[in-house]
Amino acid sequence: MFILNPQSGVPLYRQLLDQVRRMVSSGQLPPGTALPSIRDLALLHAINPMTISKAYSLLETEGLLERHRGKPMTVANQAAARPQLARRLQQVEPLLDQVVLAARQLEITEPELAKALHTKWEEADE
Amino acid sequence: MFILNPQSGVPLYRQLLDQVRRMVSSGQLPPGTALPSIRDLALLHAINPMTISKAYSLLETEGLLERHRGKPMTVANQAAARPQLARRLQQVEPLLDQVVLAARQLEITEPELAKALHTKWEEADE
Amino acid sequence: MFILNPQSGVPLYRQLLDQVRRMVSSGQLPPGTALPSIRDLALLHAINPMTISKAYSLLETEGLLERHRGKPMTVANQAAARPQLARRLQQVEPLLDQVVLAARQLEITEPELAKALHTKWEEADE
Amino acid sequence: MFILNPQSGVPLYRQLLDQVRRMVSSGQLPPGTALPSIRDLALLHAINPMTISKAYSLLETEGLLERHRGKPMTVANQAAARPQLARRLQQVEPLLDQVVLAARQLEITEPELAKALHTKWEEADE
DNA sequence: GTGGTCTAGACCACA
DNA sequence: GTGGTCTAGACCACA
Numbered sequence: 406m407f408i409l410n411p412q413s414g415v416p417l418y419r420q421l422l423d424q425v426r427r428m429v430s431s432g433q434l435p436p437g438t439a440l441p442s443i444r445d446l447a448l449l450h451a452i453n454p455m456t457i458s459k460a461y462s463l464l465e466t467e468g469l470l471e472r473h474r475g476k477p478m479t480v481a482n483q484a485a486a487r488p489q490l491a492r493r494l495q496q497v498e499p500l501l502d503q504v505v506l507a508a509r510q511l512e513i514t515e516p517e518l519a520k521a522l523h524t525k526w527e528e529a530d531e
Numbered sequence: 532m533f534i535l536n537p538q539s540g541v542p543l544y545r546q547l548l549d550q551v552r553r554m555v556s557s558g559q560l561p562p563g564t565a566l567p568s569i570r571d572l573a574l575l576h577a578i579n580p581m582t583i584s585k586a587y588s589l590l591e592t593e594g595l596l597e598r599h600r601g602k603p604m605t606v607a608n609q610a611a612a613r614p615q616l617a618r619r620l621q622q623v624e625p626l627l628d629q630v631v632l633a634a635r636q637l638e639i640t641e642p643e644l645a646k647a648l649h650t651k652w653e654e655a656d657e
Numbered sequence: 658m659f660i661l662n663p664q665s666g667v668p669l670y671r672q673l674l675d676q677v678r679r680m681v682s683s684g685q686l687p688p689g690t691a692l693p694s695i696r697d698l699a700l701l702h703a704i705n706p707m708t709i710s711k712a713y714s715l716l717e718t719e720g721l722l723e724r725h726r727g728k729p730m731t732v733a734n735q736a737a738a739r740p741q742l743a744r745r746l747q748q749v750e751p752l753l754d755q756v757v758l759a760a761r762q763l764e765i766t767e768p769e770l771a772k773a774l775h776t777k778w779e780e781a782d783e
Numbered sequence: 784m785f786i787l788n789p790q791s792g793v794p795l796y797r798q799l800l801d802q803v804r805r806m807v808s809s810g811q812l813p814p815g816t817a818l819p820s821i822r823d824l825a826l827l828h829a830i831n832p833m834t835i836s837k838a839y840s841l842l843e844t845e846g847l848l849e850r851h852r853g854k855p856m857t858v859a860n861q862a863a864a865r866p867q868l869a870r871r872l873q874q875v876e877p878l879l880d881q882v883v884l885a886a887r888q889l890e891i892t893e894p895e896l897a898k899a900l901h902t903k904w905e906e907a908d909e
Numbered sequence: 910g911t912g913g914t915c916t917a918g919a920c921c922a923c924a
Numbered sequence: 925g926t927g928g929t930c931t932a933g934a935c936c937a938c939a
Contacts, residue, residue, distance in 0.1 A: 408632055413625065415540045416914060424636055431638035442926065453916050458927075466718060474789075475831070475924035475926045493637040494647050499539065500633055501651045504626045506534055510550055511619040512557035515652050519645060521620050525627045526641050537726075542937055579727070579939050660884055665877065667792045668929060676888055683890035694911065705931050710912075727911045727939035745889040746899050751791065752882045753903045758786055759878055762802055763871040764809035767904050771897060773872050777879045778893050794922055831924050 406441060409450050417452060421460040427496060429469055429480055432487035439477040440470065532567065535576050543578060547586040553622060555595055555606055558613040565603040566596065658693065661702050669704060673712040679748060681721055681732055684739035691729040692722065784819065787828050795830060799838040805874060807847055807858055810865040817855040818848065 407424050409417055428434040443461065447454040461478055464470040471481045487493075508518045533550050535543055554560040569587065573580040587604055590596040597607045613619075634644045659676050661669055680686040695713065699706040713730055716722040723733045739745075760770045785802050787795055806812040821839065825832040839856055842848040849859045865871075886896045 413629075414542060414545050418914080419540050423633070427633060427636035431636060433636065433638065444926085453918095454927095455917095456915065459914090461927085463718075466715075472927070473924090474922075477926065487638075490639070490643060493639055494643070496637055497630060497633050497639065497644070497647065498651070499536075500626065500630045501648055503539075504623060504630055504648070505651045505655050507549070507553055507623045507626055509655060510553035510557060510559065511622055512559065512613075513616070513619055513623065515649070517616060517620070518623070518652075519648065521623065522627055522630070522645065522648060523641070525624070525631045526644075529631050529635060544937075582938060585937090665881075666794060666797050670929080671792050675885070679885060679888035683888060685888065685890065696911085705933095706912095707932095708930065711929090713912085724912070725939090726937075729911065739890075742891070742895060745891055746895070748889055749882060749885050749891065749896070749899065750903070751788075752878065752885055753900055755791075756875060756878045756882055756900070757903045757907050759801070759805055759875050761907060762805035762809060762811065763874055764811060764865075765868070765871055765875065767901070769868060769872070770875070770904075771900065773875065774879055774882070774897065774900060775893070777876070777883045778896075781883050781887060796922075834923060837922090 407446070407450070409452070411452075418456050418460040418463075421457060422463060425460070425464055426469065430488055430493055430496065434480050436480050436482045438480045440479065442477055533572070533576070535578070537578075543582050544586040544589075547583060548589060551586070551590055552595065556614055556619055556622065560606050562606050562608045564606045566605065568603055659698070659702070661704070663704075670708050670712040670715075673709060674715060677712070677716055678721065682740055682745055682748060686732050688732050688734045690732045692731065694729055785824070785828070787830070789830075795834050796838040796841075799835060800841060803838070803842055804847065805871075808866055808871055808874065812858050814858050814860045816858045818857065820855055 407421060409420050411417060413420070425434070425440070434440075440461070441449075443454045443457045446452075446457045461470060465472055465478070468483060469481055470478045472478055504518070513521075533547060535546050537543060539546070551560070551566070560566075566587070567575075569580045569583045572578075572583050587596060591598055591604070594609060595607055596604050598604050630644070634641075639647075659673060661672050663669060665672070677686070677692070686692075692713070693701075695706045695709045698704075698709045713722060717724055717730070720735060721733055722730045724730055756770070760767075765773075785799060787798050789795060791798070803812070803818070812818075818839070819827075821832045821835045824830075824835045839848060843850055843856070846859055846861060848856045850856050882896070891899075
């Protein structure tokens, strides 16, 4: 469900944070959905429960998740409607900036980059 | 010359490291080229000289840069030969993985993503 | 500087949170003031640094504190002017509610309670 | 009859514990009095019966309450004799400590605090 | 020196 | 079963 990469330099809790935000944004996690329990995620990804707890707590502070004593956390109601395409695109922009910067510094051309992206996309389909 | 973003979650020295590697890979920084002094970069980006020094030192250990007493560091000779496209593309792949993951979690379609990438690329031309 | 009571049933990080909020509210910690370092506080109160770090981080999220890489955290600028008496009183109200509830359940009269409060106040002067 | 506040940071069972203790201390719940059933309290406050059960059980261990199969719990006989004022005041002291600490950190003066307490007291009369 | 991230693991509160 | 709090301690990034 979530993809965590410990090598990337980005803290694990932040990777989780971003992914939950996106899946709520897209409607893949609609309001009311229960999130996987902290323990389950910790076991599954072999990371410490507190790392996940930290991400979940921050999302609660943000108002995106709701806590229910003794029950799983859920996506909040006001984590409303799936935003317009434009707003969702905004969330990928920082990454696109990094990609474009990297490609240009490597003197990769635009068609070469576009092709590489296409390949990655298709790989993800499998 | 370099673009550093303290908000991204990626450590500053690592951002610098990646960028130098890429510009050497692409031939934009050919062997013998002098790098900006630690002090200049520190002033320019308002960060601590030690952060830059750390990145430069790691690149020296890697054999990509050479240190010359009292003179600026330079790109090493054996850093030479611009690698094949395939090898340069490898360096952008981790970023492309992140982009594809993010886009899919946001339910952005491939054409929408391709278009956004194209826009970013053109913006960078200016 | 801070008074932490592990017996009270209130989590330590929350006690700290409340106390910093109040001292910023009152102007005892004016904008720009550096807070005691996490390590110092941890040693002083013999508690774990992460507990303090958690309180500080929440206050940063709240906008009350500012983080400075490699330097102590400070009271934020927008943690503006000392609020009116009314707003400061609001912050003690939940505690007064508890006191009044407790006293009435103990059948302590108002004058008895007022006297006890007065005594406590004077003790604190010493 | 009881006032429970899930936001206060103090565990629910502890709030209940304190309140029963006080009302027994004051004689508001004299020996022999039947307590509200666990089920009723749970419904009334919308909390889990086990939480109440835990508080009642602790009070039974303490000797303050007595369990009677198939009948409501009652206040124990030896719980008797309403204690002197001094002993009842002791039970509010921890709260008064918190109030005085909070007020002083907020730079609220003693008369201001006394007045606020008076107001709260009167509000409770209604 | 500063704060940040993460682990392993204990124990608590609540359903 | 759920999440929350706290500890002891390692190691990292930055000044």
